[in-house]
Amino acid sequence: MPDDLYHRDILAWSTAQAERLRRVAAGGRVNDLDWATVIEEVGSVGRGEAQAVDVLLRQAMVHALNIAAWPGHSAARKWRNAITVLLVGATRRFSPSMAQYLDVPDIHAAARRQVLDLDMRALPEATDLPPAERLDESLGAEALIARLAPR
Known part of the structure; x- marks a missing residue:
């Protein structure tokens, strides 16, 4: 076909x-x-799920960096709530085989670039967020913000 x-x-x-x-x-x-396309589509399903987790984590980091840089901003509460929703979504979609495809330093760097485009104050260049904690259910909004705040 x-x-x-x-x-x-x-x-x-x-x-x-x-x-x-x-x-x-x-x-x-x-x-x-349509074997060729079916094979390609089956292969892309997993990659798409890993990419979705990547996007959810990046967006959570963007909001956490926003709060870290502008803690008193009027949108801080909205950002904090969004972090929770995004982390829950990432955790629900995550499967152990995805870990090899999720590059937390790269996700952080992308989020940082996105936030720096907003002309914010200095943000840390890297995160000390260990891979084991990146999708731990106990990592909530406050813990993520604290990890990404300038020191």
């Missing part, structure tokens, strides 16, 4: 491919399975 349905309607394509795979799993013969 190497036509342009994948590009025109991904939901219709995935539904059709899933049905064909079910027929193959049941012992049926299927000649129009």
